[in-house]
Amino acid sequence: MESISLLLLLTLFVVAVFLGVELITKVPPTLHTPLMSGSNAISGISLVGALLAAGSGAGWWVNLLGFIAVVLATINVVGGYLVTNRMLAMFKRK
Amino acid sequence: MSTTIIYLAYLIAASLFILGIKGMTKPRTAVRGNQLSALGMFIAVVVTLFDKNILSYEWIIAGILVGSVIGGIMAVKIQVTAMPQMVALLNGFGGGASLFIALANFIDPESATHTVALVSIAATVLIGGVTLSGSFIAFGKLQELISGNPIRVPGNKVINAVLLVAALVLGGMLVAEPYNLTNVYILVAVALALGIFLVVPIGGADMPVVIALLNSYSGIAAATTGFITGNTVLIVSGSLVGASGIILTQIMCKAMNRSLFNVLFGVMAEGGETVDADEVYAGKVKSSSPEEVAMLLETAERVVIVPGYGLAMAQAQHAVRDLASILEGRGTDVKYAIHPVAGRMPGHMNVLLAEAEVPYEQLVEMDEINPQFEQTDVAIVIGANDVTNPMAREDKGSPIYGMPILNVDKARTVVVVKRSLSPGFAGLPNPLFAMDNSLMLFGDGKKAIVELTQNLKEAD
Numbered sequence: 001m002e003s004i005s006l007l008l009l010l011t012l013f014v015v016a017v018f019l020g021v022e023l024i025t026k027v028p029p030t031l032h033t034p035l036m037s038g039s040n041a042i043s044g045i046s047l048v049g050a051l052l053a054a055g056s057g058a059g060w061w062v063n064l065l066g067f068i069a070v071v072l073a074t075i076n077v078v079g080g081y082l083v084t085n086r087m088l089a090m091f092k093r094k
Numbered sequence: 095m096s097t098t099i100i101y102l103a104y105l106i107a108a109s110l111f112i113l114g115i116k117g118m119t120k121p122r123t124a125v126r127g128n129q130l131s132a133l134g135m136f137i138a139v140v141v142t143l144f145d146k147n148i149l150s151y152e153w154i155i156a157g158i159l160v161g162s163v164i165g166g167i168m169a170v171k172i173q174v175t176a177m178p179q180m181v182a183l184l185n186g187f188g189g190g191a192s193l194f195i196a197l198a199n200f201i202d203p204e205s206a207t208h209t210v211a212l213v214s215i216a217a218t219v220l221i222g223g224v225t226l227s228g229s230f231i232a233f234g235k236l237q238e239l240i241s242g243n244p245i246r247v248p249g250n251k252v253i254n255a256v257l258l259v260a261a262l263v264l265g266g267m268l269v270a271e272p273y274n275l276t277n278v279y280i281l282v283a284v285a286l287a288l289g290i291f292l293v294v295p296i297g298g299a300d301m302p303v304v305i306a307l308l309n310s311y312s313g314i315a316a317a318t319t320g321f322i323t324g325n326t327v328l329i330v331s332g333s334l335v336g337a338s339g340i341i342l343t344q345i346m347c348k349a350m351n352r353s354l355f356n357v358l359f360g361v362m363a364e365g366g367e368t369v370d371a372d373e374v375y376a377g378k379v380k381s382s383s384p385e386e387v388a389m390l391l392e393t394a395e396r397v398v399i400v401p402g403y404g405l406a407m408a409q410a411q412h413a414v415r416d417l418a419s420i421l422e423g424r425g426t427d428v429k430y431a432i433h434p435v436a437g438r439m440p441g442h443m444n445v446l447l448a449e450a451e452v453p454y455e456q457l458v459e460m461d462e463i464n465p466q467f468e469q470t471d472v473a474i475v476i477g478a479n480d481v482t483n484p485m486a487r488e489d490k491g492s493p494i495y496g497m498p499i500l501n502v503d504k505a506r507t508v509v510v511v512k513r514s515l516s517p518g519f520a521g522l523p524n525p526l527f528a529m530d531n532s533l534m535l536f537g538d539g540k541k542a543i544v545e546l547t548q549n550l551k552e553a554d
Contacts, residue, residue, distance in 0.1 A: 006210055009329055013317060016330045019112065020337025026119040029434060030454050032342060032441030033177055035118050036309050038128055039338045040184035042111050045135065045331040046191045046316045048142045049323065053198035054157055055148035058205070065198035067153040072191035074161025075168070076184050077139075081132045082169030083180060088125045090174075090448040 034087045041080025047073035103141040104327035110134025111331050115338070121454055138327050174449040175406045178439040181305055182233040188312030189225025192218050192319045193285075197278065199322050206272055206322075214321035216265035219278065222315040223285025224292065229308050231293040232301065236438055242298035250295050257288040292358065299403075299480065299519030301438045302346045303357045310339020342440050349434035349460075351486075351497040371523035375515060378528035382535050384542065387472075387509050388549030390533075394471035396427045398463065400502055401443050402436045404477015404512070408539030414476065415450035417547045424550075430456055431463040431473075431500050433481040464501045473505035475526075476539050479518030482526055494520050508532045511542045 027035050050073045053066030111134045117127015148154070172180045196218035199205040206212055234240040247253065264281040271277065296304050313335025320328025347354050391397065399414060418428045430452065436443045444457055458466075467473060475482055478500075485492040486499045502508050503526050510527060512534065517523055526532055535542050 005324060009321060009324060009326070012326060013321075013329050013333050016333035017337045020115075020334040021341060023112070023115050023119070023334075024338045024341045027115075028119070028121070029345075029432070029441060029459060030444040030448075030457055031118055031121060031124055032345075033181070033439060033445040034124065034128075034441070035115075035338065036181050036305070036342065036440065037177075037184065038114070038118060038131065039309060039313065039335040040181060040188060041128075041135070042114070042131060042331050043188040043312045043316045043335040044191070045107075045111075045138060045328055046188065046195060046319055047135075048138055049195040049319050049325060049328060050157070050191055051139070051142050051154055052145060052147055052323070053195055053202070054153040055150055056198075056202065057149040058198075058202040062198045062202045063150075063153045065194045065201065067157045069191045069194035069198065070154060070157025071161040071164070072187040072194065074158050075165040075187050076191065077135055077165065078162045079165030079169045079180075080184055081128065081135070082166060083172060083177075084128050085125065086169065087174070087177070087445055087448070088121075088128055090445070090451075091121045091454055092125055 031091070034084050034091075037080050037087065038084040040076055041084060044073045044076030044080055047077055100141050100145060101326060103137055104325075107134040107138035108327050108330040110137070111334060115334060174445055175409055176237075177445055178301065178305060178437070178442060179233050179236045181309070181439060182229050182236055185305070185308040185312045186226050186229030186233065189222045189229060189308070189315050191222075192312070192315035193222030193226055193282070195319050196222060196322065197282070200272075200278055201275070209269060211322050212269040212272055213265075214318050216268045216281065218315055218318040218322065219281050220261050220265060220285045221311055221318060223282055224289040225308055225311040225315055227286040227289030228293040228304075228311075229289075231290055232304050232308060235293075235298060236301060244297035245294050247291065247295060250291060253291050254288065257284055257291065260284050261288060296357065297519055298438065299435070300350075300357050302435050302440055302442075303343055303350070303354070305439045306339050306342035306346055307354075308339070310336050310343060313337075313339055346435055346440060349498060351494075371515070371517065374523040374525050375528050379515065380533055382509065382533035384535065384545035384549050387533065387535055387546055388553060390472055390507055390509070391421060391426070391546070391550055392424075392553050394421075394426055396470045397421055398429050398431050398467065398470045398473045398502075398505065400431045400433075400473060400475045400478050400482060400500055401447070402433075402476065402478025402481065403438060404539050406437060406442065406446055407477060410476060410540035410543055411446045411450040413540045413543040413547070415447070415452050417543050417550070418452070420547055420550050428456065429458050429463065429466075431460065431502075432457050433460055433478070433500050436478055436481055460498060460500055467501045467504040470505040471507065473502040473508045475502055475508060475510045475512075476543070477511070479512075479524055480520045480522070483518075483520070483522065483524045484526055485522065485524075492522065494522065502526065503529055503531070506531060509535055511535045511537070511539050513538065
C-alpha cells in the first residue's frame, strides 16, 4: 500500500473516532441499551469483509473461514437491528 | 461493478450510519435512526455482492441464511430482562467475525502481501480473539452458567501481562514471517486465553463496564479489519462503534467512582475497618407488611420508585407499573430514580421499564432526582442495594466512599423490598436498612409489589 493511502485511511479513522465521541455523548442514558445493540448491528459491517473472503477464489480454507465470518456478522446485523427496533418501539409508544 | 461505484456506495452507507446514530440522540427519532442505519447496511452489503473479486456465491448464501435465522430467532425470542446477555453475545460474534476475516486474509497469499495488511491482521486477531472469548465469559456470568462473583485467579495480573507480551511478540513474528502459519494459530490461542483471564475476575455488578468495553473492542476489531484491505466503510463504522463503547465505559466507571484499571483487575478500594453487619442492623431493622406500606402509600403525595438488578431478576417490571398506575389514579405523583449502573448494562433499567410501558419522562436520572428526595413521602427501593448505601456519602473509610448514590435516605419513609438483609455486590452492610425512616418489606420482589397493589386497591 502506498504511504499516502495509509495516511488517508488513518485520517479517516481518527476523524471518525472524534465524530463518534461527539455524537455518542449526546445520546441520553435512557437509550444506552438500544445504542449498544444498534452499534452491535453497525459493527456487523464486517460482513462486507466476510463476503469477500467467502466468495473469493483463494481456496477452500479461505472460503470456509469467510463462511464462518459471514454467519457471525449476519447474526450481528439481523439480530442487532431487529432487537434494537423491538426495544425502540417500546420507547416510542405511549 | 467498478471500484469507484462500490466506494461511493460505501460513502453513502457510512453517512447513513452516522445519521442513524444521530437519530439515537432522541427517543422520538431513534426508530427512524435505526432504520436509516439498517438501510446503510443493506446498501453496503448489496454493492459488495457485485464486487468482481467474488467468484462464487454458495458459501455466501449459506452463511447469510444461517446467520439470518439465528439472528432473527435471537432478536424475537430474547426476553427484555436478558438483554445484557444478548448484547454480550453480539459483542462476541462481532469480534469473532473480525477474527475469522483476518485469518482468511492471512491464509490467502494474494491478500497478505504488504506490511500494513500484516500488522492489521495481527491486531485484528488479537482484539477479535479477546472480544470473542471475553464476551462468552461475560455471557456465562450473566446467564449464571458460571458464578457471577469475581473469581480470584492467583497471579492474574502477571498472567495477563505475560499473555499480552506474548501476543505482541507473536504479532511481530507474524509480520516478519508471513508464510509461517504456526504463529497465527498460537496468536489466536493467546488472544482467546487473554479474553478469558480478563473477564473471569470481574464480578456481576461490574458487568456494565465490561459489556461497554467489549462493545468498544468489537468496533475497534472491525476498524482494524478495514485496514487489511483498505476498506473505508469498515474503518468509519468500526471507529464509530469503538468510540461509542469507550464513552459508555467512561460513564459507567464514573458512576461507580472506580477507575477502569480497578474494574478490570477486580480491585475494590481498601476498606478501613470491616463493618460488622450485626452491629449495623442489631435491633434497628423494622420489618413491615404490605398492609402497613399500603396505608403509607394511601396518604403519600410523592412516591419515587428505585429499581435495581433485583427488579430484573424478579421480573417485577409489570407489577411495578401496575402499582404506579394505581397510585397515579389516586393522584399521587410517581417517578422512577435511575442510577447509571443499576442493572447489568448501561440503560438496563430504562429498557425494562419501557417494556412495561412506563413513559420515559417518568424515568429521572440521579443528578436530577437527588434534590427531590427531601420532598418525597415514600421511596420504594426494589432490588437495589449498593447504589443506595449512605456509607458511600458519609463513611470516608468505606470501600465505596465517593461513589455517587441515590439519596433515598432523605425521603420521609423508605420502603426496601428485599429477600433478606444479605449484602450487595460490594459485600457491605447497608445502614439504610437500619435507619429510623426505613421499613423492610421482606420477600420476592414481584410478590411483594403485587400484594402491595392489592392492599391499595382494597383501600378504595
